[in-house]
Amino acid sequence: MTDPDPAEVAAIRRLESADLWGHPKGVYFLAATEAWERFSFYGMRTLLILYMVQELLLPGHVENVAGMDWFRPFIESIFGTLSDQAFASQLFGLYAGFVYFTPLIGGWLADRWLGAKTTVMIGIALMGAGHILMVWEESFLLALLFLVLGSGALKGNVAAQVGHLYPQRDEARRSKGFTIFSTGINIGAIIGPLVCGWLAQRYGWHAGFGTAGGVMALAGIAYILGLPHFAEDRIHRSGDGTPALSTSERTTLGFVLLILAIALFWSLAFDQMFNVGLLWVAEGVALDTSFGTVPVPWFGSEDSFASVVVVPILLGLWSSREKRGRPVGDFEKIATGSVIMALSIGTLGLGAALAGDDGKASILFPLIAFFLSGTSFMYVWPTMLAMVSRRAPRAINARMMAAAYLVAFVSNIVAGFLARFYEPLGPAGFFAMMAVISLTGALLVFLFGRRIDRRLDALDEEQAAAAAQPAFSPAAP
Known part of the structure; x- marks a missing residue:
């Protein structure tokens, strides 16, 4: 029998001595950290494309x-000559894409050199500095660089620390812990665009950006207060390769890559909603209502809100199908989500086609479209992650889960190009073109x-049979 994992023993002792409502106290501090960080991230993201163009x-x-005098020519040397709108969309796509690429580097640094705690603190500092630097036009490009690097240091490592709070075999409690953590993400994603969008509309862009920076300080406070309740870092300075x-x-x-x-x-199509989609809402939708002018970033909050409220509906629908002997397969969910996404972005196109004499479409079109995009997200993204987790070979399962996020990296950059x-x-x-895609x-x-x-089912059975066979060990001479 092998010795128990010291990290697992430490996690068990922490659970026994520091539970709060059945979970380690650390998970609540991590959820609070992520809520404030997502508030900051989504609040700034929904302002970015509008700020650049307007x-x-x-x-x-x-x-x-x-640096813009050399940076724009450099980008155009890669992607060709771009109008101001096309350049803004491409820059937005590069920013949003690399936000999902740098966590691979941040995870490697935490695992091999710095540990998760130090890396997360660096990430919080970089993101906070990046948001504050957005307040001044002069430091815009440096701000984006800090935000990309900070997100890379923070994003994956905070989530990894949630898992470290639970014993390896306590999957039920671990799953509930990640639900608590995800709730923090959803709260921040909904509230951030509401607050930052309203402040930007009322007091100017820099009020929205400055608020996003200030909120990162709250993320830092929540994380520092939680440090005594987090598991010890796990640093592995050497590896056995692939x-x-x-x-x-x-x-x-x-097949997983396929x-x-x-x-x-x-x-x-989904990423385009937060790129050109928000630009069209700002330019082509009648946003004045009897309650005042609706800030454009609020539609980003609606997308996040929809991804929360549809969950019990979808779970009920899928459970009902399963009880009738017609379970909803993973590929059916992805196909359904893709159709809903086509309807979502197609609704924007319909609104543009039916715009009034003043060139403005009814606000109902983006209201419907962004609710549908949030719904499509819950059909596709969790399903895709679950498929990769279940199907990817065990030996490289963790790396394939990280690689799944490269879909967002590639799609944001390509969406910027298509814009x-x-x-x-x-x-x-x-x-209409994006709906067809x-x-x-x-x-x-x-x-x-x-x-x-x-x-894939046949391959799973083949691998299970191979694993069940006893390993051949030649007799010693």
Whole structure:
């Protein structure tokens, strides 16, 4: 029998001595940290594309941005000549994409060198500095760099610390702990755009950005207060490299990558909602109501709100189907989510096509569209992560889970590239194109989903049979 894992023993002792409502106290501090960080992140993200197009890139402002005289030519040397809108969309896509790439680096630094606690503190400091630097036009590009690096240091490592609070075999309690943690994420994602969007509309862009920076201080306070309740860092300075995979496992890996590629079609349309989608809402929707002018970033909050309120509905629907002997498969969920996403972004296109004589569409169109986009997210993203977790070879399962987030990295950058067609095609034509892209993902699932699923099932059985066979050990001479 092997000695018990010291980290697991420490987690058990912590659970026994420091429970709060059945969970380690640390999980509540981590949830609070993530709530404030997501408040800051989503509050700033929904302002970014609007700020660039409506102010920063205009004459009299863009000249003030340090480094823009070489940065824009550098970007255009890669992506071609860009209009101000296309450049803003591409820069937004690069920012949003690298936010999902740098956590791979942050996780490596935490695992091998710094530990999660130190890395998270660095991330909080970098993100706070980045948000504050957004207040001045001169430091805009430096602010984006700090935000990308800070998110990389913080994003994955906070979530990893939640798992470290629970014994390895206590999956039921661990799952509930992540539910508490995810609640913090959802609260921040809903409230951040509401507050920052309102402040930006009433007091100017920099009030919204400054608030996002101030809120990062609250994230830092919550994290520091929780330090005594977190598990000890696990640093592994050496590794055994990439383990060898069997032929069956390599085939499985190929199918997992294919699943991620199919999900990319949905993700391209989803990410466009927060890029060109918000620009069209600002320019093409009648936002004045009897209650006042609706801030554009509030639609980002609606997307997050929808992803919360539809959960019990979807769980009830799927449970009902299962009781009737017709369970909803993973590929069916992805296909359904892709169709809903096409309807979502297509609704924006319909609104643009039916705009009144003043060129403004009814506010009902984005209200419907962003609720549908949040609904589609709950069909596709959790399902995709669950499929990767279940199907990826055990030897590289954790790395494949991290690689799943590269879908968001690629789709944000490609969505920024596609945004150059917004002006030539016009809003109606552009959103129709994006709807077709999402429907293409649904069509691919319809054509190949069942075949891939059956093949993966067969590969699972093959690998299980191989694992059950006793290892051959030659007799000693």
